[in-house]
Amino acid sequence: xxxxxxxxxxxxxxxxxxxxxxxxxxxxxxxxLAVVGESGSGKTTLLRCLSGHLQxxxxxxxxxxxxxxxxxxxxxxxxxxxxxxxxxxxxxxQDAREGLRxxxxxxxxxxxxxxxxxxxxxxxxxxxxxxxxxxxxxxxxRMDDSPWAYSGGMxxxxxxxxNLVTSPRLIFMDEPTGGLDVSVQARLLDLIRGLVxxxxxxxxxxxxxxxxxxxxxxxxxxxxxxxxxxTGLTDQVLEDPQAPYTxxxxxxxxxx
Amino acid sequence: MxxxxxxxxxxxxxTLHQQGGVVIPVFDGLNAEVxxxxxxxxxxxxGRGKSSLLKLIYGSYRASSGRxxxxxSEGWANVVAAEPHNVLDLRRTTIGYVTQFLRVIPRVPAEIxxxxxLLERGVDEAEALGRARQLLAKLNIPERLWHLxxxxxxxxxxxxxxxxxxxAAQFPILLLDEPTxxxxxxxxxxxxxxxxxxxxAGSAVIAVFHDxxxxxxxxxxxxxxx
Numbered sequence: 001x002x003x004x005x006x007x008x009x010x011x012x013x014x015x016x017x018x019x020x021x022x023x024x025x026x027x028x029x030x031x032x033l034a035v036v037g038e039s040g041s042g043k044t045t046l047l048r049c050l051s052g053h054l055q056x057x058x059x060x061x062x063x064x065x066x067x068x069x070x071x072x073x074x075x076x077x078x079x080x081x082x083x084x085x086x087x088x089x090x091x092x093x094q095d096a097r098e099g100l101r102x103x104x105x106x107x108x109x110x111x112x113x114x115x116x117x118x119x120x121x122x123x124x125x126x127x128x129x130x131x132x133x134x135x136x137x138x139x140x141x142r143m144d145d146s147p148w149a150y151s152g153g154m155x156x157x158x159x160x161x162x163n164l165v166t167s168p169r170l171i172f173m174d175e176p177t178g179g180l181d182v183s184v185q186a187r188l189l190d191l192i193r194g195l196v197x198x199x200x201x202x203x204x205x206x207x208x209x210x211x212x213x214x215x216x217x218x219x220x221x222x223x224x225x226x227x228x229x230x231t232g233l234t235d236q237v238l239e240d241p242q243a244p245y246t247x248x249x250x251x252x253x254x255x256x
Numbered sequence: 257m258x259x260x261x262x263x264x265x266x267x268x269x270x271t272l273h274q275q276g277g278v279v280i281p282v283f284d285g286l287n288a289e290v291x292x293x294x295x296x297x298x299x300x301x302x303g304r305g306k307s308s309l310l311k312l313i314y315g316s317y318r319a320s321s322g323r324x325x326x327x328x329s330e331g332w333a334n335v336v337a338a339e340p341h342n343v344l345d346l347r348r349t350t351i352g353y354v355t356q357f358l359r360v361i362p363r364v365p366a367e368i369x370x371x372x373x374l375l376e377r378g379v380d381e382a383e384a385l386g387r388a389r390q391l392l393a394k395l396n397i398p399e400r401l402w403h404l405x406x407x408x409x410x411x412x413x414x415x416x417x418x419x420x421x422x423x424a425a426q427f428p429i430l431l432l433d434e435p436t437x438x439x440x441x442x443x444x445x446x447x448x449x450x451x452x453x454x455x456x457a458g459s460a461v462i463a464v465f466h467d468x469x470x471x472x473x474x475x476x477x478x479x480x481x482x
Contacts (some may be wrong), residue, residue: 190361215361232318233316235316236318240311240317243273244273
């Protein structure tokens with residue numbers, strides 16, 4: 001197993017206020033890391049710093065490119081960084097409207113990302129889009145509808161198809177099941193889990209839901225007030241939590 | 257017989273921060289060794305830490321100090337100090353664990369749950385499913401259920417799916433937590449056969465048994481917790 005992304009001492013401050021600080025970890029190819037913590041713990045800030053959506057105040061992120069080079073992300077040109085973000089990376093937003101183009105059809109949302117990496121043949125683009133929509137369980141007859149006409153769960157699945165169509169190796173997810181009904185959540189989680197395995201995707205998943213972390217991830221980081229207070233294998237952290245805050249988090253889950 | 261598991265000066269205690277910082281000691285300097293092809297029972301009164309010991313070996317509980325050495329194809333590894341990635345590798349190749357309850361995942365069919373440990377090792381899907389179906393049949397899970405998620409199965413059926421999963425791949429070290437609890441006589445017999453087969457194939461079996469007769473049948477000696 002090879003290190004895909006490596007974060008060292010990542011920090012982000014907003015004036016005097018700390019978003020996150022001193023976050024370091026290595027992510028291997030094909031590995032799913034969950035970042036958990038309550039709202040305001042800095043997990044989304046961290047995700048945005050790692051994925052280049054936000055400029056971090058300190059620290060560095062290195063990434064193993066497809067061609068085998070390991071680069072410091074800060075050293076990439078804007079064009080290189082954009083290319084990386086739309087080919088080798090994906091970002092699934094909690095609010096699908098942030099990750100989709102709401103003005104074009106579902107099929108075009110998938111096709112657009114393909115065109116961004118150079119696909120030009122309309123028939124091929126449409127066929128690949130259709131194939132990807134089927135994988136995320138969106139039927140062909142909804143392909144030409146606007147995402148406005150989709151349910152919340154469908155929009156989220158469309159966002160996933162849009163991200164995965166370029167065969168990325170790393171996907172960032174910010175509360176991918178937040179705001180969805182539990183039945184819709186289960187379907188989406190199962191889909192994500194299956195796709196992650198099938199394509200050997202690495203993922204960093206931010207969630208406040210420990211059940212989501214358990215289902216998707218093999219490793220976990222617990223954040224509180226901008227700092228990582230506990231890390232380990234997901235089952236270690238959930239079954240034998242060490243930090244007082246992690247124990248509180250785990251013991252607060254209601255059993256059904 | 258060659259040793260494949262060595263537990264040295266193992267200490268474990270739980271600190272309950274949410275309950276006034278109470279410290280619950282579990283192990284204070286436990287030592288044990290297990291060899292390939294033998295079965296060892298963990299015995300002791302309820303609450304003494306039998307399941308905890310299995311979880312420590314599997315790495316889902318973190319030891320306070322001491323070493324848990326397992327022999328993998330790449331030499332000895334200390335579960336207590338290993339990096340998470342290495343623990344995951346050990347779980348894929350070396351340490352199998354049959355828990356007391358199946359973790360059901362919505363929408364994942366029983367046969368896939370059983371085949372997963374093989375799929376994770378990169379075994380071809382057809383071959384992995386073949387082995388899964390063979391085990392499900394052996395454990396008397398009706399064929400019409402194989403394609404369904406065990407969500408709606410009975411407790412006994414879920415436990416048999418769990419056991420089939422645990423025996424799908426061959427592991428040099430196999431941890432069993434009350435594998436025959438909640439099963440009828442016939443299925444208990446089948447599980448006992450599977451344990452004997454694993455031993456014959458060279459697995460070191462470390463087991464907690466509810467039933468004393470079964471324990472004596474399979475295990476030549478005990479790790480007694482007092």
